[in-house]
Amino acid sequence: KAGVTQTPRYLIKTRGQQVTLSCSPISGHRSVSWYQQTPGQGLQFLFEYFSETQRNKGNFPGRFSGRQFSNSRSEMNVSTLELGDSALYLCASSLATGLAPEAFFGQGTRLTVV
Amino acid sequence: AQRVTQPEKLLSVFKGAPVELKCNYSYSGSPELFWYVQYSRQRLQLLLRHISRESIKGFTADLNKGETSFHLKKPFAQEEDSAMYYCALSPSSGNTPLVFGKGTRLSVIA
Numbered sequence: 001k002a003g004v005t006q007t008p009r010y011l012i013k014t015r016g017q018q019v020t021l022s023c024s025p026i027s028g029h030r031s032v033s034w035y036q037q038t039p040g041q042g043l044q045f046l047f048e049y050f051s052e053t054q055r056n057k058g059n060f061p062g063r064f065s066g067r068q069f070s071n072s073r074s075e076m077n078v079s080t081l082e083l084g085d086s087a088l089y090l091c092a093s094s095l096a097t098g099l100a101p102e103a104f105f106g107q108g109t110r111l112t113v114v
Numbered sequence: 115a116q117r118v119t120q121p122e123k124l125l126s127v128f129k130g131a132p133v134e135l136k137c138n139y140s141y142s143g144s145p146e147l148f149w150y151v152q153y154s155r156q157r158l159q160l161l162l163r164h165i166s167r168e169s170i171k172g173f174t175a176d177l178n179k180g181e182t183s184f185h186l187k188k189p190f191a192q193e194e195d196s197a198m199y200y201c202a203l204s205p206s207s208g209n210t211p212l213v214f215g216k217g218t219r220l221s222v223i224a
Contacts, residue, residue, distance in 0.1 A: 003157075033211050042216035043200065056211050090158065092212075103150075103212060105158040 002026065004093050004106035012112045018079040021109045025072050025093030031055075032074040033103065034066060037088040046089075049074055081113045116141045118203050120215035127191050128223050135186040135218050137175075137201030146204040147177055147184040148212065153197045161186075161199070171195070191222045 005024040013019050025032050033056075034046040045058035049068035066076045072093070078085055088110050092103040117140040127133050139145060149161040162170045164177040164184060175186045184201060201215040 035214075043214040045211045045213065048211050058211075092158075102160045102163070107157045 004091055004104050006089075006091050006106035006109050008109060009107065010110050010112075012114060013081050014114055015081055015083060017081050018077065019081060019111060021076045021078075021089055021091075021111075023074045023076070023091030023093075023106060025074070025091075026104055029093035029095055029104070030072055031094045032068055032072065033092045033094075034074070034076050035090045035092065036060075037090055037108070038086075043090065046076065078111075083113050086111060086113045116145070116203055116205055116213045118201050118213055118215035120199075120201055120218045122218045123216070124219045124221065126221045126223060129193055130190050133186075133188045133191045133195065133220065133222075135199050135201075135220065137184045137186065137215060139182050139184065139201075139203050141182075141203060141205060143205060144179075147175075148202040148204070149173070149175055149184075149186050150200045150202055150214075151197050152200070158200070191220075193222050193224055196220055196222045 007022045023032055031050045033048040035043045036046055037043050046060055046064055047054055047066050048056040052068045063079045068074045088108045090108045091106045094101045094103045119138045121136050147164040150158050151161040152158045173186055173188045175184050177184050198217050198219050200217045202212040204210055204212050
């Protein structure tokens, strides 16, 4: 089956702009999580959506938002971009049921803010 | 709050030598623990989880609740083990996000 797909793979934006990233989960997976990966901080949790509802949220400012559609696809939006938002943004999907469910990651979107 | 600590940013070992990647966690309950691996130019993927008690690619990890540790071990390192390794914790099953450590880069020298 197809893996988690993230688009676009690369983005260059200028400060103050806004950006939307997309994630298509594995078919049948209802949970989609977003992470920010940077060399200094590793993977930091942004938010998780399950059945179109935000179920968990990390400690990021309100400029970071997301949503999930009825087909489980998810989008993440960052408004008023700052230089510090430059990072690899990873999306992960899972069944989110049972014990210790595996999270399947996409290849990420590398965002560069200049 | 949950926290995962990987004290080593970089670990270099010779091929055939034993490997131990350290992971300590902070959580008051019974966590689910995982090791994820990211090989060069590949996506992050699950290596193993403590609940499965399995050995993957020769790696094992034992949960030590007394020491709150979940160290990853392999008796004989191979060059293909070179990668970034992340320890992760989930406070409960199914509906809470993973908390990751900052990762350890393992370099296996031929």
